[in-house]
Amino acid sequence: MFQEKLVLDLPQGNVIYYPLFFSMEEADQYFQVLKEKVPWQLDQIKVFGKTYDQPRLTSLFANNGKSYSYSGITMTPNTFSPELLQIKRKVEEMAGTDFTTCLLNLYRDGKDSNGWHADDEKELGKNPIIASVSFGASRYFHLRYKSDKAKKHKILLEHGSLLLMQGETQHFWQHQIAKTAKKVGERINLTFRVIH
Numbered sequence: 001m002f003q004e005k006l007v008l009d010l011p012q013g014n015v016i017y018y019p020l021f022f023s024m025e026e027a028d029q030y031f032q033v034l035k036e037k038v039p040w041q042l043d044q045i046k047v048f049g050k051t052y053d054q055p056r057l058t059s060l061f062a063n064n065g066k067s068y069s070y071s072g073i074t075m076t077p078n079t080f081s082p083e084l085l086q087i088k089r090k091v092e093e094m095a096g097t098d099f100t101t102c103l104l105n106l107y108r109d110g111k112d113s114n115g116w117h118a119d120d121e122k123e124l125g126k127n128p129i130i131a132s133v134s135f136g137a138s139r140y141f142h143l144r145y146k147s148d149k150a151k152k153h154k155i156l157l158e159h160g161s162l163l164l165m166q167g168e169t170q171h172f173w174q175h176q177i178a179k180t181a182k183k184v185g186e187r188i189n190l191t192f193r194v195i196h
């Protein structure tokens, strides 16, 4: 069904990209239904005591009721919808892991972004596997080595693709979706995680 996978050659990182993990038709449909049905929210983040709108919309789903906290935000989960369960099952087959939780991001345009971070919250455990699905506009996913920020990689995350990050990746690498001045449409990203 899907094309050849691409294994990124990162020291102390394990990142694999599967373009067209979903067919174009499936990806088109999922984009539409998620855009319409997900309860997208705009969270406030606090930076040095000042409050800002987060530069994207988010939503959380989980099958164990556990909330997820990052950047001073605590999100309470919705229960999985049928289409999210379908996506989850297909991703789980490839990842070889049962996920509890899905964090969704909606990047409305090129001004929306996700700053440098690692997904290293305590509740994700030591070497978390994170499965990231993209629908809609393509955006670059940047990676940089924490202790030598000149070591960088970028990969274009395309409509219907899957990106797996696993092993020690979150200890040694940070990632971001940068703002872009290019005219880009909406993008939906789903990151499946295990929250302990």
Ligand SMILES: O=C(O)CCC(=O)C(=O)O
Pocket (backbone or CB within 6 Å): 103, 105, 114, 119, 132, 141, 157, 175, 177, 189, 191
């Ligand atoms: O939008 C993406 O591809 C990345 C999302 C991400 O890094 C996150 O939600 O932790």
Ligand SMILES: [Fe+2]
Pocket (backbone or CB within 6 Å): 117, 118, 119, 175
């Ligand atoms: Fe992340």
